[in-house]
Amino acid sequence: MSTARLTAMRESGRRVAVVGLGAAAMLGLVTAPAHAASWSSSLTGAAPGFESRRWTDSGGTTTIKFTGCSTDGSVSVTNVTLRKDTVGPDPSYVRASFTQCHVSSTSTSTGTWSDHGSGNYYFVVNEGATGIRLTVKSLTVSY
Incomplete structure (x- = not known):
C-alpha cells in the first residue's frame, strides 16, 4: 500500500472516531438521568x-x-x-x-x-x- 493511501485511511478513521465520540458525548448529555439532591x-x-x-x-x-x-x-x-x-x-x-x-x-x-x-x-x-x-x-x- 502506498504511503498516501495509508495516510488517507488514517485521516478517515480519525474523522469517524471524532464524529463517533462527539455523538456519544451528545447522547450522554441528552440522556443523562436527572440526579436527585x-x-x-x-x-x-x-x-x-x-x-x-x-x-x-x-x-x-x-x-x-x-x-x-x-x-x-x-x-x-x-x-x-x-x-x-x-x-x-x-x-x-x-x-x-x-x-x-x-x-x-x-x-x-x-x-x-x-x-x-x-x-x-x-x-x-x-x-x-x-x-x-x-x-x-x-x-x-x-x-
Missing part, C-alpha cells in the same frame, strides 16, 4: 413565617419530611408551604399540614409537591400564624 437540618424555636434556606432545583418533585415536631404551646399541627424565589411576590404552592410528626420524637410527617419547574425554592412554616415556636428534631428536603 437533598439536604438535611433541624429547627429550634422557629417563629411563624420562618423561611428555610434556598435550594436550586432543576425541576421535578419536591419532598419535605419533618421528624419529631414540637411547639411551645398546645398546637399539634405544623403548616409547611413550598415557595419559589422569584422577582416580585414569590408564588406559593399547596400548603401541607404536618400532624404525625407531633405524635412522638420519632414520628414523621411528609409533604410532596409536584414539579413547578426549575428555580430556587424554599419552604415557610406556619405562615400567617402567631406566637407558635416550632422545633423539629430533623428535617430533610429532597428534590
Whole structure:
C-alpha cells in the first residue's frame, strides 16, 4: 500500500472516531438521568413565617419530611408551604399540614409537591400564624 493511501485511511478513521465520540458525548448529555439532591437540618424555636434556606432545583418533585415536631404551646399541627424565589411576590404552592410528626420524637410527617419547574425554592412554616415556636428534631428536603 502506498504511503498516501495509508495516510488517507488514517485521516478517515480519525474523522469517524471524532464524529463517533462527539455523538456519544451528545447522547450522554441528552440522556443523562436527572440526579436527585437533598439536604438535611433541624429547627429550634422557629417563629411563624420562618423561611428555610434556598435550594436550586432543576425541576421535578419536591419532598419535605419533618421528624419529631414540637411547639411551645398546645398546637399539634405544623403548616409547611413550598415557595419559589422569584422577582416580585414569590408564588406559593399547596400548603401541607404536618400532624404525625407531633405524635412522638420519632414520628414523621411528609409533604410532596409536584414539579413547578426549575428555580430556587424554599419552604415557610406556619405562615400567617402567631406566637407558635416550632422545633423539629430533623428535617430533610429532597428534590
